[in-house]
Amino acid sequence: MSDFHVLIAGGGVGGLTLAQGLKRAGISCAVYERDPAGAPRSGYRLTMNADGGNALRACLPDDLYDLYLQASRKTPPRGVAVVIDEQCHELTTQPHLGPPNDGERPHTAIDRRTLRHILRAWLGDALHDDAAVTGFTDHGDHVEAQLADGSTVTGDVLVAADGVGSAVRRQLMPDVEIIPADVGGLGLFARSPLTPEVLAELPDVLLDGFVIARDKRGGMLALGVYDPREPVAEAAARIAPDIHMDAVDPYMMISGGVPPGTSAPAPADWTDDTPAEVHAGMREVVADWHPALRGLVERIDLSTLFWFPFRRLDPVPAWPSSRVTLLGDAIHAMMPTRGQGANMALRDAGILSARLAGAARGEQDVVAAIGDYEQAMRDYVYPIMDLSEDHSRFGGGGLKQGSGA
Ligand SMILES: Cc1cc2nc3c(=O)[nH]c(=O)nc-3n(C[C@H](O)[C@H](O)[C@H](O)COP(=O)(O)OP(=O)(O)OC[C@H]3O[C@@H](n4cnc5c(N)ncnc54)[C@H](O)[C@@H]3O)c2cc1C
Numbered sequence: 001m002s003d004f005h006v007l008i009a010g011g012g013v014g015g016l017t018l019a020q021g022l023k024r025a026g027i028s029c030a031v032y033e034r035d036p037a038g039a040p041r042s043g044y045r046l047t048m049n050a051d052g053g054n055a056l057r058a059c060l061p062d063d064l065y066d067l068y069l070q071a072s073r074k075t076p077p078r079g080v081a082v083v084i085d086e087q088c089h090e091l092t093t094q095p096h097l098g099p100p101n102d103g104e105r106p107h108t109a110i111d112r113r114t115l116r117h118i119l120r121a122w123l124g125d126a127l128h129d130d131a132a133v134t135g136f137t138d139h140g141d142h143v144e145a146q147l148a149d150g151s152t153v154t155g156d157v158l159v160a161a162d163g164v165g166s167a168v169r170r171q172l173m174p175d176v177e178i179i180p181a182d183v184g185g186l187g188l189f190a191r192s193p194l195t196p197e198v199l200a201e202l203p204d205v206l207l208d209g210f211v212i213a214r215d216k217r218g219g220m221l222a223l224g225v226y227d228p229r230e231p232v233a234e235a236a237a238r239i240a241p242d243i244h245m246d247a248v249d250p251y252m253m254i255s256g257g258v259p260p261g262t263s264a265p266a267p268a269d270w271t272d273d274t275p276a277e278v279h280a281g282m283r284e285v286v287a288d289w290h291p292a293l294r295g296l297v298e299r300i301d302l303s304t305l306f307w308f309p310f311r312r313l314d315p316v317p318a319w320p321s322s323r324v325t326l327l328g329d330a331i332h333a334m335m336p337t338r339g340q341g342a343n344m345a346l347r348d349a350g351i352l353s354a355r356l357a358g359a360a361r362g363e364q365d366v367v368a369a370i371g372d373y374e375q376a377m378r379d380y381v382y383p384i385m386d387l388s389e390d391h392s393r394f395g396g397g398g399l400k401q402g403s404g405a
Contacts, residue, residue, distance in 0.1 A: 004028065004360035007145050007155035009133035009168050011035075013046075013112075014328030014345030015161030016119035019126055021059030021353025027360050030155070031123065032147060034132035034162070044189050045226040045253040046112050047210055048072060049098040052343035053107030055350030061122065063240050068118050070235035071228050071245075073108035078208045086215040086289040088203045097338055097384070109224060111248050112342075114232055121243045133162060135171050136324060143323045156366060157356060160326040161345075164311050164333035172324055173316060181310040181335050188258060188278065191304040192296045194227060194250040202292050206252075210339060213293055218260035219285040221293065224253045251304075252296050257282040267307055275302040310336060312389075315382040321371035327352055332381045335388040344381050351376055 006022055008015045011033030022029040057065050081094035101107055120127060132148040136158050143158040160168030164178060205211065211223045227250035228235070236245035258281040265274060279300060286297045313333045328345030352373045359369040 004356075005030070005155040006356060007133075007143065007153055007158045008032065009145065009158065009160050009166075010162030010328075010330070011120070011127065011129070012161060012163055012328065012345070013115060013119060013342050014330075014349050015159070016116065016123070017055060017059050017346050017349035018159060018161060018327065018353050019123055020061075020064070020119060021055075021349055022356065023123065023126070024059060024061060025353060025357035025360075027353075027357055028126075030126050030128060030153065032128045032131040032133050032145070032153070034148075035129065037129040044112055044191070045073075045109050045224050045251075046115060046342050047109050047224065047339035048107040049096075049339075049343050050101040050107055051098045051340075052346040053101070054099070055346040058350045059346075059353060060118075064118055064121055067235055067239045067243075068110065068115065069105045070230040070239065071114050071118065071232045072105075072110045073226055074229040075207055075225065075227070076102075076106045076108060081210040081212055082205060082208045083212045083214065084205055086213055086219065086286070086293065088205055088213070088290045088292065090205055091214075094338075097340065097387070098343070105229070109226055111226055111228075111232070114228075114245065114248055117243075117245055121240065132167070134167055136168060138322055138324055140323075156323065156360075157370070158324045159352065160324070160330040161328055161349075162330055164313065164329045166326065166330035168324065169326055169330050172326070173319065176313060176316055178311050178313065178333075181312040187310055188256055188307050189305070190254045190279075190300045190302075191251040192254055192299045193301060194225065194252055198295070198299075199227070199250070201295075203290070206292060213289070215285075215289065219257070219289075221257040221282075221286065221297070222255040223293075223296070226251050226253060251301075254296060254300060257285055257297060259285055267309065270307075275305040278305060278307075312385075315378070315385055318375070318378065321367050321374055323367060323370070325352070325370045325374060327377070331377070332385055334385045337388045338384065340384050340388060344384060347380065348373075348377050 004027055006029040008019055008029055008031045011031045015031055019029050019031050056068055083091045085091055133145050134148050135146045137144045142154055144152050144154050145158050146152050160166045207225055213221045232245050233247040236243050262281050282297050286294045312335055327348035334341055355369040355373045358364050359366040
């Protein structure tokens, strides 16, 4: 048990949660993350549910779990999504997916960068930034991973948590295709600041959960509040003073909202003028909408505006298990429609860390333990991939990818 060692490719939310779970179980692991420490990352709100939250409770030390709860949105969600018209009249709701989420501090929403910061805390020497995994060799009784600098590292297991473009999956499952996922305007994200004055004037329906506003001309805007239970930096100073957390002011995440059919350049082709041009289109769409929606769009912080080209996978039929396995987007990247991708990655991490800990204690053969995890993961994730795919009926609309993309 003592020398059992797990290699993790990718330090996103899934890989880091796995590392926390293994650490909590006393299992040695190392995370190899492609990006350098401090690389700029888009900050936006992640809808959390009990699947993801329960995995965090199982994997994190109690203090970090408490910090996650305090840094999460304070208002309990009513459902995953509420659909309204452009005058803020409620039209319908999307039912809650996942286990009951009604404890004292239910799982709500968190700023992605804040969550990642919490997940990296206290992992110490196990974190290796600027260390992309490029391939692996499975020796049967151990695995060797190759890194971009030409070095190799060795462990009992290699877990691919390296996202939809996974280099490990490319080698393990060369036939799996990445499918460009046209989410239309929902690929556009921005933040609008939520001061106490703005919050006080918003209609209650905009505070419910994930809100989609639509008009009859095809205009569409998705919104989600992030207002933590306790200011993030203060919560960190109180609960885990050795962790420095950047302050995050409350914001409304805004997605979509450009005139239907608008073309936008690929993210790499954005110029300094692109955010203002995109914003002008958004303001045009909401010109005659409810003043609260109009105000939110008008106050968008242009420096936070970005467009994300989503990609997804189809469910992969069962494969022979080995010492190399996958979690999160590396094996089940899905449409963003239901806000499930990160929650499923965390759920994977919770189950896989428990299975690997059992194998490390000699309770089960390691490949059998991985096989049990993989079967469980396919059973709970694949139906959600199917549900998420019906995106155009629920979301969609607006921005189209330009020819340069
Ligand atoms: C705009 C947006 C909004 C979203 N909203 C929600 C939401 O509200 N709720 C929800 O549940 N999900 C949401 N998702 C989906 C969610 O973000 C993903 O499902 C989740 O991030 C998957 O986590 P992961 O750890 O598997 O992969 P990732 O988060 O993609 O992390 C993969 C990591 O691996 C690293 N990496 C890549 N290649 C290599 C390599 N070769 N070697 C080493 N490291 C590598 C990357 O740098 C990255 O850090 C959203 C996604 C987007 C883009």
